[in-house]
Amino acid sequence: MLTLYHAPYSRSSRIIRLVMELGILDQVDIRIVDVARNDGSGGADPENPHPEGKVPLLVHDGVEIWESNAIMLYLTDMFPAAGLGRSVGEPDRGSYLSWLAWYGNVVEPVIVLQAAELSHPICQVTFRGMPEVVARLTAQLKKTPFLLGDSFSAADLLLVSPFVWAQHATPDVELVRDWIARCQALPSAQAAAEFDQAAVKA
Template sequence: MLTLYHSPQSRSSRIIRLLIELNVLDQVDIRIVTVVRHDGSGGADPSNPHPEGKVPLLVHDGAELWESNAIILYLTDLFADKGLGRPVGEPDRGSYLSWLAWYGNIVEPVLVFTAAGLNHPFLHATFRGAPEVAARLTAQLEKTPYLMGSAFSAADLLLVSPYTWMPQATPDVQVVRDWIERCESRPSARQVLEFDQGHMPG
């Protein structure tokens, strides 16, 4: 049994989008919960078992998984036949794992401290900055239309997500903008918006 704790228009929306891409949304029990929003709205939901009251949280047969990149890896391994991940044994498995880890370890921290206007040598030494993130994406997308090659993968789904939340953070680089447009032209981009709109608190 798969259960996803989800709050509309939050980081867990990308997990809904992944379930749509995997064509398994109907196999997952979606539990809508509230979370504390950046504007101060919302609040912790006592029905949400996430240790920090956040989303997403995936529960599979009683085992809890949190953090988007871990959940994405788990689901693409679980539904490996759908072709959105890279199973163990495939030559580019390491690249796939690296993109997922790079998002959580580098990209999101950089985008958050950049948006907050923070600038400190420790931050730059540890994470680098937005120009380095843009350069890494550009270097790959100048070679292939998607991060893993010629086809859309869950790595693209994860890495494109912050630029759909914060379009102002989008690098002014044409190959990156073209990649975002390709990702967002997929039906799942519209379907996840419709899902969230239909599940907003009354």
């Protein structure tokens, strides 16, 4: 059994969208939990087994998988027919893994540091900065409409997510903005938002 611990309007919302894109909503038990929010609201939820009280957390037959990029890799490997990932042996499997890892290792730290208005040479050397993030995205989007080619993938879903929930961090670069618009024009974007709306009302 697959169980997803989810807090509406949080980083786990992108996993809800992925589950919808994969067509497996009826195969996942979604547990709504509370989390501590940046505005001071929320808090630790005893119903959430994540050791740090965070989301998303996926549990598959008793095994916990945490971190968005790990969960996305796990699910796209588990349901390859949807075409949102790249299986072992496919030519662009390495690119797929790299985009997923780059998000967690570089993009999110850069956006968080920028939002916190923190700057230090060590951070710059380790993570680089927003200009480098934009340059990497732009270089790929000059070649293909999505990160892995002509079709939307879980890599796009993950990389576009911070620019959806932190719109102030969205670079004023036409190629990047057009890519965000393409990703957000897909039905799953609205469906995931409606799911969260319903969860909050409930």
